[in-house]
Amino acid sequence: MHQTMRWFGPQDTVSLRDLRQCGIKGIVTALHQIPVGDVWTVENIKERQNIIREAGLEWTVIESLPVHEDIKRKAGNYQLYIDNYKTSLKNIAKCGIQVITYNFMPVLDWLRTHHNFENHDGTKALRYEEKAFIYFDVYLLKRPGANTEYSINQKKEALEYGKKLSDEQRNTLFKNILLGLPGSKIDFTPEQVLTLLDSYKNIDEEKLRENLIYFLSEITPLAEELNLKLAIHPDDPPFSVLGLPRVMSTQHDMEQIFKAVPRHANGLCYCTGSLGARPQNDLLKIIDDFGDRIHFLHLRNIVRENEGVFRESEHLNGDNPMEEIVKKIILLMNKRNISLPMRPDHGFLHSLEENENHYPGYSLIGRLKGLAELRGLELGLNHIMKATDLT
Structure with missing residues (x-):
C-alpha cells in the first residue's frame, strides 16, 4: 500500500515536517479555503502542491472535492455547480493528481x-x-x-x-x-442546520440516490477521459441521522450506484471504520465484489458495544478483522498490479497532545501508531504470503 497521511493545510496544527518524519511520501488534503461549489483553479492547486513538494512530499489524493448541497438536492443552481465541478476536475488533471475522494451525505459530513x-x-x-x-x-x-x-x-x-x-x-x-466540515474552524449553527434540513423535507432515499446517479452520469465520463479516479466515501455513520436519507451505507447501496454508472472511474473509498459500524456489512465480501472499484483506502477499527453504540478502537484490535482485510487488499493489489493509496484513518488522542487544537481524530501520535501497526501488518503478511506462495 502507498502510505499517506491527511493534512488540513497550512492552518493544521500537525505540520508537513511532522508528517514527513512519519516515513510517508504521500499527502491527502484539499483546498478547504475555497467555498463549496466554487472552482478549484490551476493556480490554487499548484500553490498547495508546491508547498507540499517543498516539504519533500507529494499530494497523492484529494480529500475531499466537496459536493454542493444543490447538487445533492438537484435544486437551485445544481447545474452550475456540476459545471464548476467538471472545471475543477479538468484543473486537477492538469496538475497530475488522479484520485479524488468525495461524499454524498446531506447537510452534515461525519458525526x-x-x-x-x-x-x-x-x-x-x-x-x-x-x-x-x-x-x-x-x-x-x-x-x-x-x-x-x-x-x-x-x-x-x-x-x-x-x-x-x-x-x-x-x-x-x-x-x-x-462540528464544521474537515479543515474548517467554523461550526454549524442550529439555525443553519434546521434550514438545510427543511430543504430536504421532500427528498427520500430513492430521490437522493437518483440525484447521486445523475451527478455521476454527468462527471464520470469526463473523469474517465482525464484518467481520474473518483472515490465515494461511505456514509459515516452508515445509517440515517436527523431524518436525512443516506445512500452509501450498505453493500446494496454500492451495487446500485456501480451498476447504474458502470465506468471504472466511478469508484469507492474503502473505509473500514464507516462500513464496519454497521454489523450487517461484510467488509471482506465488499473487497471481493467491488475490488476493481476501490481507489483509496481508509483503514481504522471500531468496537460495536451494542446496537446503538460504537467507538473507534486501536487499528488492529476491534470488530473489523483487520488482518484478513489487509490480506485481501494485498491480493487485490497484486491482481490489479497497483499500490493503492492508504491512510490510517483517525487515531487516539494521547495525553502528550491533549492541549493542542487538533481536529477530532487527527492528532499525530495516534495516527502514527496506527500507521506503524498497519505498515508492520502488511510487511509481515507479505513475507508469509510469499513464503507460502499465496500472492
Missing part, C-alpha cells in the same frame, strides 16, 4: 456524539451513542418531526441521559454533533 471518550489507558477516542444523539435531536436541536421518529422508550432513555448532563456537557454534545 460523533463524543470526541474525547476516555479509554482504560487514558487515551481518548471518537464514539457514537444513540441515546446521546436522540437527546440532542429531540431535546436540544428540537428538530421538527424528530419527536415522532423515535419510540417512547428511546425518548425516555435519551431524556434520562440528558438529565444527568451538566450545562457544560450539554454544550459539548451540541458542539460535537454540529
Whole structure:
C-alpha cells in the first residue's frame, strides 16, 4: 500500500515536517479555503502542491472535492455547480493528481456524539451513542418531526441521559454533533442546520440516490477521459441521522450506484471504520465484489458495544478483522498490479497532545501508531504470503 497521511493545510496544527518524519511520501488534503461549489483553479492547486513538494512530499489524493448541497438536492443552481465541478476536475488533471475522494451525505459530513471518550489507558477516542444523539435531536436541536421518529422508550432513555448532563456537557454534545466540515474552524449553527434540513423535507432515499446517479452520469465520463479516479466515501455513520436519507451505507447501496454508472472511474473509498459500524456489512465480501472499484483506502477499527453504540478502537484490535482485510487488499493489489493509496484513518488522542487544537481524530501520535501497526501488518503478511506462495 502507498502510505499517506491527511493534512488540513497550512492552518493544521500537525505540520508537513511532522508528517514527513512519519516515513510517508504521500499527502491527502484539499483546498478547504475555497467555498463549496466554487472552482478549484490551476493556480490554487499548484500553490498547495508546491508547498507540499517543498516539504519533500507529494499530494497523492484529494480529500475531499466537496459536493454542493444543490447538487445533492438537484435544486437551485445544481447545474452550475456540476459545471464548476467538471472545471475543477479538468484543473486537477492538469496538475497530475488522479484520485479524488468525495461524499454524498446531506447537510452534515461525519458525526460523533463524543470526541474525547476516555479509554482504560487514558487515551481518548471518537464514539457514537444513540441515546446521546436522540437527546440532542429531540431535546436540544428540537428538530421538527424528530419527536415522532423515535419510540417512547428511546425518548425516555435519551431524556434520562440528558438529565444527568451538566450545562457544560450539554454544550459539548451540541458542539460535537454540529462540528464544521474537515479543515474548517467554523461550526454549524442550529439555525443553519434546521434550514438545510427543511430543504430536504421532500427528498427520500430513492430521490437522493437518483440525484447521486445523475451527478455521476454527468462527471464520470469526463473523469474517465482525464484518467481520474473518483472515490465515494461511505456514509459515516452508515445509517440515517436527523431524518436525512443516506445512500452509501450498505453493500446494496454500492451495487446500485456501480451498476447504474458502470465506468471504472466511478469508484469507492474503502473505509473500514464507516462500513464496519454497521454489523450487517461484510467488509471482506465488499473487497471481493467491488475490488476493481476501490481507489483509496481508509483503514481504522471500531468496537460495536451494542446496537446503538460504537467507538473507534486501536487499528488492529476491534470488530473489523483487520488482518484478513489487509490480506485481501494485498491480493487485490497484486491482481490489479497497483499500490493503492492508504491512510490510517483517525487515531487516539494521547495525553502528550491533549492541549493542542487538533481536529477530532487527527492528532499525530495516534495516527502514527496506527500507521506503524498497519505498515508492520502488511510487511509481515507479505513475507508469509510469499513464503507460502499465496500472492
